[in-house]
Amino acid sequence: MTKVSYKRSWAEPYRMKMVELLKMTTRPQRVKAMKEAGFNTFLLRSEDVYIDLLTDSGTNAMSDRQWSAFMLGDEAYAGSSSFYRMEAAIQKYYGYKYVIPTHQGRGAENILSKILIKPGDIVPGNMYFTTTRLHQELAGGKFYDIIIDEAHDALSEHPFKGNVDLSKLEVLVKKYGAKKIPYVSIATNVNMAGGQPISMQNLRELHTYCQSQGIRIIHDMTRVAENAYFIQQREKGYEKKSIKDIVKELCSLTDGATMSAKKDALVNIGGFLATNEREVYEEARNMVVVYEGLHTYGGLAGRDMEAIAVGIGESVDDYHQHARVGQVEYLGHQMMNYGIPIVKPIGGHGIFVDAKAFLPHLTQDQFPAQTLAAEMYIDSGVRTMERGIVSAGRNEKGENYYPKLELVRFTIPRRVYTQAHMDVIAESAATVFNRRKKIKGLKMVYEPKYLRFFQARFERL
Numbered sequence: 133m134t135k136v137s138y139k140r141s142w143a144e145p146y147r148m149k150m151v152e153l154l155k156m157t158t159r160p161q162r163v164k165a166m167k168e169a170g171f172n173t174f175l176l177r178s179e180d181v182y183i184d185l186l187t188d189s190g191t192n193a194m195s196d197r198q199w200s201a202f203m204l205g206d207e208a209y210a211g212s213s214s215f216y217r218m219e220a221a222i223q224k225y226y227g228y229k230y231v232i233p234t235h236q237g238r239g240a241e242n243i244l245s246k247i248l249i250k251p252g253d254i255v256p257g258n259m260y261f262t263t264t265r266l267h268q269e270l271a272g273g274k275f276y277d278i279i280i281d282e283a284h285d286a287l288s289e290h291p292f293k294g295n296v297d298l299s300k301l302e303v304l305v306k307k308y309g310a311k312k313i314p315y316v317s318i319a320t321n322v323n324m325a326g327g328q329p330i331s332m333q334n335l336r337e338l339h340t341y342c343q344s345q346g347i348r349i350i351h352d353m354t355r356v357a358e359n360a361y362f363i364q365q366r367e368k369g370y371e372k373k374s375i376k377d378i379v380k381e382l383c384s385l386t387d388g389a390t391m392s393a394k395k396d397a398l399v400n401i402g403g404f405l406a407t408n409e410r411e412v413y414e415e416a417r418n419m420v421v422v423y424e425g426l427h428t429y430g431g432l433a434g435r436d437m438e439a440i441a442v443g444i445g446e447s448v449d450d451y452h453q454h455a456r457v458g459q460v461e462y463l464g465h466q467m468m469n470y471g472i473p474i475v476k477p478i479g480g481h482g483i484f485v486d487a488k489a490f491l492p493h494l495t496q497d498q499f500p501a502q503t504l505a506a507e508m509y510i511d512s513g514v515r516t517m518e519r520g521i522v523s524a525g526r527n528e529k530g531e532n533y534y535p536k537l538e539l540v541r542f543t544i545p546r547r548v549y550t551q552a553h554m555d556v557i558a559e560s561a562a563t564v565f566n567r568r569k570k571i572k573g574l575k576m577v578y579e580p581k582y583l584r585f586f587q588a589r590f591e592r593l
């Protein structure tokens with residue numbers, strides 16, 4: 133394989149063969165749509181959205197090879213050849229021995245948590261993800277955040293904000309004992325921290341420590357190739373290694389994994405559980421039948437497994453990652469040029485705008501991130517997502533959590549939008565930024581009991 137030259141600017145290693153036409157809207161139409169959606173971007177109809185940055189999950193564009201592979205889908209209930217092709221790709225690129233397909237990431241999290249966690253167990257991790265933590269809790273575990281402090285600081289420019297603070301883990305091991313810790317939960321490219329990577333050195337040190345204590349490492353490998361890209365760019369000794377080799381090395385330092393293939397692996401649906409332990413595999417193979425489907429399809433169509441098999445190979449291509457993360461960085465730099473406050477360093481899957489700094493005249497009770505997301509949509513039809521006080525919810529006493537990070541996520545789907553779209557997004561953010569002082573906050577007028585950010589409704593103050 134030829135090495136990517138990073139001295140030149142990146143460009144997409146593909147061209148377009150088919151396009152999806154979008155509905156263009158006027159400002160009055162968007163004002164009406166936003167009001168009808170209760171100032172919640174989750175409640176917009178996607179046809180009213182011009183550039184959809186709600187999530188990078190399942191929103192990727194598949195390649196001609198993936199679409200061709202679709203036609204090879206073996207839809208047999210049992211023993212589908214598509215499963216064996218997906219299994220072979222996972223073994224080849226990630227190195228895990230045993231594979232169980234699931235309908236998406238949380239399906240794998242459910243099964244793995246039920247197998248490994250006993251009530252009263254402790255599960256340390258490098259920050260939480262919503263579904264991952266919920267499944268750990270539903271299995272009776274308690275999650276502890278052991279990520280480095282810098283991860284919670286929007287202004288810290290630490291190159292590996294996904295790193296674990298080993299001393300925080302040692303405190304837990306001393307207090308509860310290693311037997312109470314079934315595994316350490318490690319995400320590659322930490323979503324909630326802003327798409328921030330863990331370094332190979334940090335993971336190696338964690339691996340050595342966990343081995344000495346007899347504790348597993350379970351890898352949430354949803355964005356592992358994006359993490360590998362940052363290691364290649366930032367970590368000493370990895371400049372000349374391929375993303376393919378770095379991904380394999382990351383996986384080799386862990387004992388098993390859950391994967392949402394809807395991100396890195398460039399598909400619209402799918403996931404899997406992987407493990408190197410025969411007993412865990414046997415149990416998972418039994419349990420998947422209850423929750424997902426037979427162990428050779430796990431809730432997926434044969435064609436989905438074919439697309440995953442091809443997508444995994446494409447995701448570890450150096451040119452692909454250079455263009456993927458390059459596009460996110462391009463948007464981030466555009467926004468920084470306009471003086472817009474964003475989380476730094478720029479992450480792998482999106483730009484996280486600091487809404488507290490953007491709208492400093494609003495108190496957190498006036499929902500700055502929710503407000504900013506609504507204003508972005510009204511300005512240009514760009515749909516983003518609130519990640520602040522609304523997402524954080526309430527504690528057991530019913531009081532609002534006041535998270536330190538009050539962010540709006542501009543998540544970039546893979547291979548979907550062009551550099552011109554990035555310019556439109558940045559210009560729109562700049563327009564909103566220039567009239568920020570005139571922007572009024574919101575009040576919540578409807579609050580659902582669970583995961584309120586999905587369906588809450590607001591009105592302008």
Ligand code: F0G
Pocket residue numbers: 186187188189236237238239261263264319323352354391392393394402403
């Ligand atoms: N782990 C991480 C780090 C994730 O970002 C997600 C999903 C999951 C697990 C769950 O996977 O959706 O396939 O069940 N994140 C999406 C997002 C929903 O928008 O960030 P899933």
